[in-house]
Amino acid sequence: MTDMLYGPDASVLDGNAIGGLLREIFGMEMTTAEATCATCGSTGQVAETVVYLSALGAVMRCRTCTSILAVVVSRHEMNCVDLSGLAGLQAP
Amino acid sequence: MAGTAVRGRLTWQTVAVAALRPETSSVRTIALDVPGWDGHQAGQHLDIRLTADDGYMAERSYSIASAPGEPVEITVERLDDGEVSPYLTEELRVGDKIEIRGPIGGYFVWDGADMTPVLLVAGGSGVVPFRSMLRHRARTGSAAPFRLLYSARSLPDVIYRTELDMPGAGADIVYTLTRQQPPGWAGHSGRVDAELLQEVAWPGDRQPLAYVCGPTAFVEIVAAGLVSLGYPPDRVKTERYGGAGAT
Numbered sequence: 001m002t003d004m005l006y007g008p009d010a011s012v013l014d015g016n017a018i019g020g021l022l023r024e025i026f027g028m029e030m031t032t033a034e035a036t037c038a039t040c041g042s043t044g045q046v047a048e049t050v051v052y053l054s055a056l057g058a059v060m061r062c063r064t065c066t067s068i069l070a071v072v073v074s075r076h077e078m079n080c081v082d083l084s085g086l087a088g089l090q091a092p
Numbered sequence: 093m094a095g096t097a098v099r100g101r102l103t104w105q106t107v108a109v110a111a112l113r114p115e116t117s118s119v120r121t122i123a124l125d126v127p128g129w130d131g132h133q134a135g136q137h138l139d140i141r142l143t144a145d146d147g148y149m150a151e152r153s154y155s156i157a158s159a160p161g162e163p164v165e166i167t168v169e170r171l172d173d174g175e176v177s178p179y180l181t182e183e184l185r186v187g188d189k190i191e192i193r194g195p196i197g198g199y200f201v202w203d204g205a206d207m208t209p210v211l212l213v214a215g216g217s218g219v220v221p222f223r224s225m226l227r228h229r230a231r232t233g234s235a236a237p238f239r240l241l242y243s244a245r246s247l248p249d250v251i252y253r254t255e256l257d258m259p260g261a262g263a264d265i266v267y268t269l270t271r272q273q274p275p276g277w278a279g280h281s282g283r284v285d286a287e288l289l290q291e292v293a294w295p296g297d298r299q300p301l302a303y304v305c306g307p308t309a310f311v312e313i314v315a316a317g318l319v320s321l322g323y324p325p326d327r328v329k330t331e332r333y334g335g336a337g338a339t
Contacts, residue, residue, distance in 0.1 A: 011334030012308050017153055019196040020139040023102050031199040047199035048330070055150075092198065 015046040036088035039067035102193040118170040134228040135201035135221045138194025155220040159227035169217040200331045209237040209294040215306020238263035246272035289317045296322035308332040
């Protein structure tokens with residue numbers, strides 16, 4: 001499956017793949033954090049979300065309804081983080 | 093999480109390559125000399141960052157192949173059109189320096205604390221975190237029953253084959269070869285499907301814990317198959333990696 005929005009090279013992975021990035025942002029282990037989708041309300045661990053990775057950054061989507069949960073764009077060791085698709089993010 | 097520093101920001105650290113060991117024609121294990129490594133859990137990974145002469149940086153995640161308490165090792169498969177893996181598998185030499193950060197992850201880990209039967213399902217180089225778990229099981233004398241179902245293209249593509257031939261009492265390894273089988277092959281052939289899972293997986297009434305690691309499409313099929321066998325979804329832990337889908 002290739003999602004053209006992120007380009008043909010984007011890899012479809014899961015939240016494990018951004019464990020390092022999220023720890024860089026939040027300062028703690030986040031793959032076991034409980035994420036709540038703001039669109040459908042389903043919850044699950046960050047590790048189980050759908051993650052698209054590319055050179056531009058990461059897009060996290062809900063495994064239930066596919067809505068965007070979070071977007072991280074990284075450049076020059078700065079991260080622009082949009083969590084507006086999350087109704088909650090409960091640290092482990 | 094005892095014994096592992098989980099909190100605190102991760103920093104990139106420049107480390108030296110201590111040893112290189114070929115595993116198959118396209119896979120090698122890289123041992124790293126990491127001063128101050130404060131330990132990892134079986135199943136965790138680390139990030140590697142390479143910087144080109146022009147300043148371009150590429151990052152990748154690799155599962156840690158060694159057990160907790162052992163020197164840090166990763167195992168890397170060469171992806172022919174990859175940006176990072178051809179360098180790591182072909183050009184990197186002992187003594188070279190690379191940047192890493194880790195250990196990372198708290199979801200896809202096995203801590204060895206209970207006796208629950210464990211099912212590991214690997215597609216291709218998805219076997220790497222399971223080597224760490226199997227070694228951790230052996231080193232700690234755990235009696236948890238382990239079963240690894242490992243899908244590989246052919247016998248020469250099996251990573252850690254010598255080691256997996258002696259998995260230790262209470263652990264067994266089941267291979268399925270998808271593309272090429274040696275003459276007289278008595279093991280399974282073809283991709284992992286519902287029928288093979290039914291035959292190999294621990295019965296759901298034993299409250300097993302399953303770990304599935306491989307290319308994304310492989311993981312989706314196996315995880316769905318285990319759930320349809322009665323495994324509760326929260327007892328099926330998954331980790332997907334990108335790349336060639338070489339299973």
